[in-house]
Amino acid sequence: MVSLIVNGTPHEVDAEPDTPLLYVLRDELGLHGAKYGCGLGQCGACTVMVGDEAVLSCVTPLLVMDGKAVTTVEGLGTIEAPGPMQEAFIAEQAAQCGYCIPGMMMRAQALLQRDPGVSDETIRAHMEPNLCRCGTHMRILAAIRRAADSMRTAGAGATGSRTG
Structure with a gap:
């Protein structure tokens, strides 16, 4: 067990x-x-x-x-209340067939939970193990940037300022 x-x-x-x-x-x-x-x-x-x-x-x-x-x-959220990552992928219409999207969201979530202020280069390097055969990489990257912005805003609003 x-x-x-x-x-x-x-x-x-x-x-x-x-x-x-x-x-x-x-x-x-x-x-x-x-x-x-x-x-x-x-x-x-x-x-x-x-x-x-x-x-x-x-x-x-x-x-x-x-x-x-x-x-x-x-x-990450529900249909009624999607989380920031899910909202970003929806807003950017990042899915074509959608098969890779849950894995993409989870890899991006792991990165942005540690640091929502990461650079585009860091996002690209971190996402490299996940493949999208439909070719929606640019929309996926836009969704991750949108989620990062949302998480940064939520983090600043929740704590007033970030320390660390």
Whole structure:
């Protein structure tokens, strides 16, 4: 039995230790945001956050997840109340087929949670592991910049000033 917290909810999962986290999320917990793309950790469609790091869930075995917190795209917001990253991707019409978008959002979320003031070069380098076969990269980058602006504004409004 492996204990993990997914989108703030504790779960006990009874699966083989080498089961990929992606399969647990989709098959055991019914969270279908993370997608099966290549199964080799080469496309990023399966990206989720473990703690504050972007992780390729198709190559992450359940064994290493005990006690860890996982965030999937479903944990960023809801249809009624999308989070800043989701709002930005919607506003920029960043999805064409949409298959890569949950992974793109999660990788970008991990980056912007650490520092919403990152440069375009840093965004591009950080997003490199995630592939979009439809070619909407420019809209995806625009959405990430929009989300960064929103997160910076929210951070400044919530704390008055940033220290650190």
